[in-house]
Amino acid sequence: MKILRVISSMDPKQGGPCQGIRNAIPEIDKYGVENEVVCFDEPNSEYLGQDSFKIHALGASKTPWKYNEKLIPWLIDHFNQYDIIVVHALWLYHSYATIKALLLFRKQNGTPPKVFIMPHGMLDPYFQNAKERKLKALRNKIYWRLVENTVINEADGVLFTCEEELLLARTTFPNYKPKRQINVGYGIQQPPQRKIPMKEAFAHTVPKWNGKPFLLFLSRIHSKKGVNLLINAYLRLENELEMLPQLIIAGPNNHDYGREMQALAAASPNILFSGMLSGDAKWGAFYESEAFVLPSHQENFGIAVVEALACNTPVLISNKVNIWREIAKGNGGIVKDDTEKQTYDMLKEWLSFDSLKKSEMSSAAERVYQDYFTISQAVGQFINKVQNA
Template sequence: MKILRIITSMNPEGGGPCQGIRNSIPALQKLGVTNEVVSFDDPGADFLKHDSFKIHAIGQPKGPWLHQPELIPWLLENLPHYDAAIIHGLWLYHGYAVNKAMKALSGKNIRLPKVYVMPHGMLDPYFQKAPGRKLKALRNVLYWKFIESKVINNADGVLFTCQEELLLARQTFSPYRPKKELNVGYGIQAPPAYTTAMDDAFKAACPQLSGSYILFLSRIHDKKGVDILINAYIALNKDNKLPTLVIAGPGLDTPYGKEMAELAQGNTIIFAGMLTGNAKWGAFYGSEAFILPSHQENFGIAVVEAMACAKAVIISNQVNIWREIKEGNGGIVEDDTQQGANKMLKQWLNMSNEQKIEMGLNAQKIYETKFSSEKAAVQLLNRIK
């Protein structure tokens, strides 16, 4: 079987979807499935040089819609070479282009791939209700009416990373009539085994750190609940006896990021910037626990990466895999509010070392049984065959 992934960019700074593709493809290759990617990237981009699978980088797009005029001609020529095509993400030109190309090809006597859409949480009602998104929400309603509803409803199926995402997607837009709703799961590759080089790399990236720490690793963005995390930490750390809070990820140079840096001043809070490679794994392995009080998280790759490293996860119930984590006692789950963040941190701090270690081992078991890339690959293949 040969699958084409269509995504706007494979730049790892873009977050989840491109990392999900990179996690999925090696496991599918072991099952005899070939994957290729078409993206709106500069063919000479450094981040494209390390992937083992074929990426057709057709050049950077223009404008907020990410319009790339080369995509439709490329699709018209190449779509018949694949058994399935998966559109990753919504609201941009690539979904429209695939729908238009499939319509143009459907009248010809040629074999065409099945087309699936993977929203990656972009049908979550949060984005229509969140404060500060009123204009974007109105734009989405109009875009849904004229373009995106056709992309979704004309596809052979919509792929979801977990059951929570599937159920939430039904609440947001109308008409919503997908031919199939398929919970294909999601997974990550097993983390590399711990080495001292990882520890060294993390210490080099975070030289001011000493002692134990709790790790936040994600974009510094208001959606991630960084403000309520910092406020909860400050409220509980009046005597400066808590583990250091390490906040790692891009976004410190944004207005929100600068506001968070100012809020954290005078406290044992370190902003480590974006961590990759050994530095990232060193941060996971060396942490007491991972924390993410997000207001919306479709899956949370970093959450599962922490679990795979046998770390308990402290998360809000807006991270869509919270049910699996709570049922397996692999972490602490509360509301995505200031009170919820306070309760999560307080509960963790009141646990014994033995309880913390046990919760981390539980988290690792949940990863192995539910969120490994091998299990997700089998599930995806069974759903789209």
Template sequence: MKILRVIPSMDPSIGGPCQGIRNSIPELTKLGIENEVVCMDAQDADYLGMDSFPIKALGPSKGPWGYCEKLIPHLVSNFHLYNIVIIHGLWQYHSYAVNKAAAIYKKKFPNKATPIIYVMPHGMLDPWFQKAKERRIKAIRNYFFWKFFESDVVNNSDGVLFTCLEELRLARRPFRPYRPKKEINVGYGIIAPPAYTTDMDIAFRSACPTLGDDAYLLFLSRIDQKKGVDLLIKAYLLLKQKGISLPKLVIAGPGMETSYGDQLLVLASNTTDILFPGMLRGNAKWGAFYGCEAFILPSHQENFGIAVVEAMACEKPVLISNQINIWREIDAGKGGMIEPDNASGAASLIMRWVALSGAEKQIMGKNASNTFQELFTTEKAAKQMFQQILQPAKTTNKLS
């Protein structure tokens, strides 16, 4: 059986869907499932050619919609090679192109089976994107895109795939008509982190030299208003002003070169206890995870939260908002703390953490690791996808 993944970009700095693809394919390969990827990246992008699976780059794409003139002809010419096509993400040209190409293929080859087509929105149907004040213009754009393009993409597909039950429930709210043929929770997982080595700690401390040997809380994600970084900094500073003894705060990730990043630097300018090492990769990234007291993310919206699960896999408690869609699973497993996505919620996460004893913190870390092993490994997610969509697909007439 062969799956084609269609996604705007496989740039690893973007994270999210492309990282999910990279995490899942090796485990699906073990189950005998072949995977290929089509993206709209430039053919000479330096991050291509480094993966174990084929990636066909047809770009560069043009404009904010990501138009790529080669995509529809390529799909029509190659649909017959695949049993299943998965559209990763919405709101860009690639989703429209798959839907359009399927219509052309059926008309051009009426006697040939069309591959099963699924949409995996990766949280892009979350109501937050339509309600957030800073996204008013994009919300209006999405309304019209849904009316003219995306409603057909979703409702014409054979089903919509979700990473968790909360995402499935939330996707029903923002748009009409919303009539998917199937809603399927296929789960999600990450590759287990490499075992800790002292080189990891050395690499991280080198990337963050002013930290020294001090204890710290870790925020590691894209620097964006959606992530609630400003709330985190304000909460941290407020607690410091009250004389509460706190570990240092490391805020790592790409995006500090933006205007929002500049705002954060101004917010934190009166303290040396908040550190901004930028984006961390490889040993430096894993050193940051393994060395922190806890991971903190007061995000306004997170479909899954790969970094959250990476921290859990490193046996670190996670201090998160209730807008991260896997918060219920984490709460049930007692692997972290949950609060609302506002300033008082962020402050409560920090205060509750520092109030714990060393033994309580250690138990919470063990619980986080156990929850990862039970729910969020790539092996678990691959088996769930296999059971939900791949195994049933073998019995349909659409597969050769």
């Protein structure tokens, strides 16, 4: 079997879907399945040529829609080389172009390969309902009627990373009638084993860390992530309890919202902003923390959440993190609503646990990872379901 992935860019800075592709393909190779990618990157981009799979770079796109006139002709010329096409993400030219090419090929040449759309959370109702997204929501509503509902409904199926994403997608737009809705799962590679240099790298990066287990937020510092809920809940607890673990907020913070959150937290010497963590410092953060906290208003999968689970770190999350069902079922953490009161309750509940209870939940967190989110499980499920769709 040969699969073509269609995506706007493979630049690692884009994160999300392109990183998911890079995580999955080495595991897919073990099944004897060949993967290639077509994207709108310049062929001489420094981040290309380092992957084990072939990337067809068609050159830079134009306009905010990421238009590239080369994609439709390229797809029509190459469709016969592939068994399955997977389009990653929505709302940009590459998804429209793939379905347009599919319809043209079907009319001119007969049976094309199967085409699946993987929206990566982009059909979540949050993006239509959030107050700060009114103009973008209107744009999406119009674009859905003109273009995107055809993309979804003409494809052979829509692929979801978890059951919650699949269920939420049904509630967002009218005329949502995909031929198949398939939960293929998602996963991450096993993290590196815990080593002393990780702790040292983290301590070097966060010199005000007191060397004790702490609460960790590691994600983009964005209003969607509920950072303000976490800070306010922590400040309230600090006024009520004598001893609290430090709260370390890791993520790029040199922007307006990041500075706003630092100002909000300035009253507490126990809230530390580390900036973005990577490599040993990032893994040191996961391994040295006592719990990972993400009271997000919307999270399609939450790779950092799964990385925490894989490091035996319990997760304290909102029920807007779409993998909350699996975590709650496996007792790998605490799940509450995405409100300040519920975030406060979540932290207070965790802090009320004795060492035995925390240790039991730590072991359960790692089991949740092994039961649901390993890359081998996700890939095996993906191959089985797309082959039989």
